[in-house]
Amino acid sequence: xISCDEAVHICNKSQYKEATLFEKLKLKLHILICTSxxxxxxxxxxxxxxxxxxxxxxxxxxxxxxxxxQIQDRL
Amino acid sequence: xxxxxNSFTFDxxxxxxxxxxxxxxxxxxxxxxxxxNYAIARVNDAEVAKDLIQETFFAGLKSAENYMGAxxxxxxxxxxxxxxxxxxxxxxxxxxxxxxxxxxxTANTESEGNWLEEQVADPxxxxxNDALENEELGLAIQDxxxxxxxxxxxxxTMKTIRGLSTEDICNELNINPSxxxxxxxxxxxxxxxxxxxxxxxx
Numbered sequence: 316x317i318s319c320d321e322a323v324h325i326c327n328k329s330q331y332k333e334a335t336l337f338e339k340l341k342l343k344l345h346i347l348i349c350t351s352x353x354x355x356x357x358x359x360x361x362x363x364x365x366x367x368x369x370x371x372x373x374x375x376x377x378x379x380x381x382x383x384x385q386i387q388d389r390l
Numbered sequence: 391x392x393x394x395x396n397s398f399t400f401d402x403x404x405x406x407x408x409x410x411x412x413x414x415x416x417x418x419x420x421x422x423x424x425x426x427n428y429a430i431a432r433v434n435d436a437e438v439a440k441d442l443i444q445e446t447f448f449a450g451l452k453s454a455e456n457y458m459g460a461x462x463x464x465x466x467x468x469x470x471x472x473x474x475x476x477x478x479x480x481x482x483x484x485x486x487x488x489x490x491x492x493x494x495x496t497a498n499t500e501s502e503g504n505w506l507e508e509q510v511a512d513p514x515x516x517x518x519n520d521a522l523e524n525e526e527l528g529l530a531i532q533d534x535x536x537x538x539x540x541x542x543x544x545x546x547t548m549k550t551i552r553g554l555s556t557e558d559i560c561n562e563l564n565i566n567p568s569x570x571x572x573x574x575x576x577x578x579x580x581x582x583x584x585x586x587x588x589x590x591x592x
Binding site: 370372376387 | 414415417418419422423426427430436439440443444447448451524527528531532544547549550551552556562571574575578581582585589
């Protein structure tokens with residue numbers, strides 16, 4: 316049986332589709348017997364859904380640096 | 391902003407010290423992504439949005455001495471951005487042939503005549519409301535992300551919003567994967583707590 320720490324780690328990875336099938340199976344089993352991890356897993360999935368739905372955009376680090384420099388130059 | 395010999399500016403600066411102050415140095419880190427999402431929802435084009443934010447920051451610098459500290463820095467910047475968005479639409483509309491007014495209510499040639507009734511929003515469609523709600527949600531999430539510690543912000547944004555791979559992020563930030571996952575975990579837990587009140591109804 317895996318520990319809660321490990322379960323949480325797998326749960327986070329699976330939000331980014333980076334958990335293996337075997338890991339997901341271990342997580343499923345753990346969730347069956349652990350209430351707190353089951354709650355965490357539900358919330359985590361919900362957060363992923365919300366982030367997908369929001370269609371967020373972010374400036375790249377390069378863009379941010381350029382902007383920062385332009386502001387600095389004008390100060 | 392240096393102290394000016396001009397006492398008028400000095401008074402304003404002094405006044406604004408007691409309330410909200412401008413920190414142009416931190417604008418990019420603190421507000422750029424929020425403004426970017428705000429702009430993109432309205433102009434639908436990343437490049438245009440980027441330019442608008444740049445213009446907003448420049449305009450902010452220019453009129454920094456008019457800032458009285460009555461509103462928060464971000465509200466003030468958003469107000470400038472709104473003007474910039476309006477200007478943008480004015481500009482692109484003025485290019486489209488000023489003398490010509492061509493009204494076509496429908497692009498669909500199959501419908502008979504220009505029946506406006508065909509064009510009204512379907513009250514049962516959730517699409518329009520969804521778009522509004524999603525924008526609100528996006529800004530709420532961005533708001534929460536902005537409260538995270540800098541490193542977590544960076545990792546979460548790269549991983550979740552820009553969708554970079556674990557390997558790329560590790561290389562760029564010079565961290566190992568377990569570091570990355572710890573930060574992703576902390577960021578996610580913090581975000582769940584932050585979004586809890588309004589959006590997390592399980």
